Amino acid sequence: MKRIQMVDLEGQTASIRPQIDEAIARVLDSSRYIGGEEVMSFENELSTELDGAFVTSCANGTDALQIALMALGVETDDEIIVPAFTFISPVEVIALLGAKPVLVDVYPDTFNIDCEAVESAITDRTKAVIAVHLFGQCADMGKLCSIAKKHDIKLIEDTAQAISSIYCDEKNMSGKAGTIGDIGTTSFFPSKNLGCFGDGGAIITTSETLAQSCQTICNHGSEIRYSHSEVGVNSRLDSIQAAILRVKLKNLKDYNQARRQAAARYDSLLESIPGITVPHRNKRSSHVFHQYTIQIDPSITDNKSIKEELQLADIPSAIYYPAPIHEQKAYNLLDYKEGDFPVSEKLSKTVLSLPMHTELSAEQQEYIADRLKEAIKKWI
Structure with a gap:
């Protein structure tokens, strides 16, 4: 019996090695290591997988969360509701922006954010809720969307562990993870269901305005070189990772x-x-x-x-x-x-x-x- 691994990336890569080698060679031949055709094509192909949502790639999943919050205009002392049972990234980026993480409990069966606890935690300073789709299935987006609409707050989906999971409830609300709330984020860390060979991430939204803002923030707050319209960051998916992700997305x-x-x-x-x-x-x-x-x-x-x-x-x-x-x-x-x-x-x-x-x-x-x-x- 083959040695048991928590995640067998070696075995997965072996099955697609020729396509991976070809993809990397394509980037080397082009000498376009930042941006370019591979990144644009990957964003377009992932958009197709996500039913036409706008996709902005970035350096990693944590950056994706921070950029999403920045695009939504999160400011110092805003309150962001987030589950107490999750990876550290969502809470980390809230704190880094000077906002306040407001923790709520999760459901004992799905491990996802408790919707009733969310509504109880809302105050006049609440700006948004981050719904982490933990371990591979969506949080209760129907209830969360209703709560967000009722209280006029934003809903962010962290789909790092649930890319391509589909939500559909009895009221016919449906969609793929990351496309239902105001904005979604994901990670391409190697062990993820769609993982690259280093770090990578993306922001997902059905709003063209938010998508444009995310693109600008990712590129030092700049739409035109050396002209900076807002405070931004340097967070880009490199071309080799994009080329690898194009191969893996097909699978x-x-x-x-x-x-x-x-x-x-x-x-x-x-x-x-x-x-x-x-x-x-x-x-x-x-x-x-x-x-x-x-x-x-x-x-x-x-x-x-x-x-x-x-x-x-x-x-x-x-x-x-x-x-x-x-x-x-x-x-x-x-x-x-x-x-x-x-x-x-x-x-x-x-x-x-x-x-x-x-x-x-x-x-x-x-x-x-x-x-x-x-x-x-x-x-x-």
């Missing part, structure tokens, strides 16, 4: 389908094991399984103990995330305390992400399931 549907098949195999292998809860599927969203995240019954043991047992069997796993945002030292000034976000606090002790990627074999998954079952038995 994105197959990649996502491979992940769904692997998730279904995990379900059948794990759902009968006591003490384990397999990922919940929100009926309003497709799931692209950036992560396959189970929960460990805390009355049996904690996620760290199971992680250690799996490691002894040469099985990698990860805890996303080992501490909610309000427990991070950098954000002590937000003045939250233990118990303020009980779901997020509990999830940090129960979630465990298993290997999930396009190259995962049935044999590997059976081995993982067997070892997981053995590990759980030690505490039952």
Whole structure:
């Protein structure tokens, strides 16, 4: 059996190596390393995948979030609502802009932002909500759009883990992740469902005005060289990464389908094991399984103990995330305390992400399931 990896980028690359080599050679032959045809073509092709939304590429997913906030006019002391259970980037960029992150809890089954908590957190200083589509499926965009409209605030979608996931509710609101709110962002970090060979990101919007603003901000606040109309940043996707992403974008549907098949195999292998809860599927969203995240019954043991047992069997796993945002030292000034976000606090002790990627074999998954079952038995 092949060595189990959390993400098998080597195996994925091997299957498309000739196309990758050709794409890189094309850039080298052109000597256009910043901007140019490859970047423009990738943006257009991703736009097509996202049903015609405007796409502005940038250097990474964190920059994408900051640029989106800047384009929306976020200012010092504005309040931005964000989930307490997420990667640090959304909170980080809010703080960097001098705005105030306002944390809210998440739902215990989907791990996505709690809509009722969002509405309760809105004040007259609230500028926007960041809905992080965690682990591969959309937050409840129908409710969030209604809340945003009711209170005249902006809605930002962080689709770093859910690119091409589709939201559709009983009221016929539908669309791909990143195209439903005012503006969306994504990351092309190598391990993402659509990942490059370095860093990369993009901002997505159906508003031409916002798209133009994002393009200007990305380029030092400049539309015309050496003429700067607003404060900007230097955040660009390089041509080699764009060329690689063009190759991988052609395979994105197959990649996502491979992940769904692997998730279904995990379900059948794990759902009968006591003490384990397999990922919940929100009926309003497709799931692209950036992560396959189970929960460990805390009355049996904690996620760290199971992680250690799996490691002894040469099985990698990860805890996303080992501490909610309000427990991070950098954000002590937000003045939250233990118990303020009980779901997020509990999830940090129960979630465990298993290997999930396009190259995962049935044999590997059976081995993982067997070892997981053995590990759980030690505490039952």
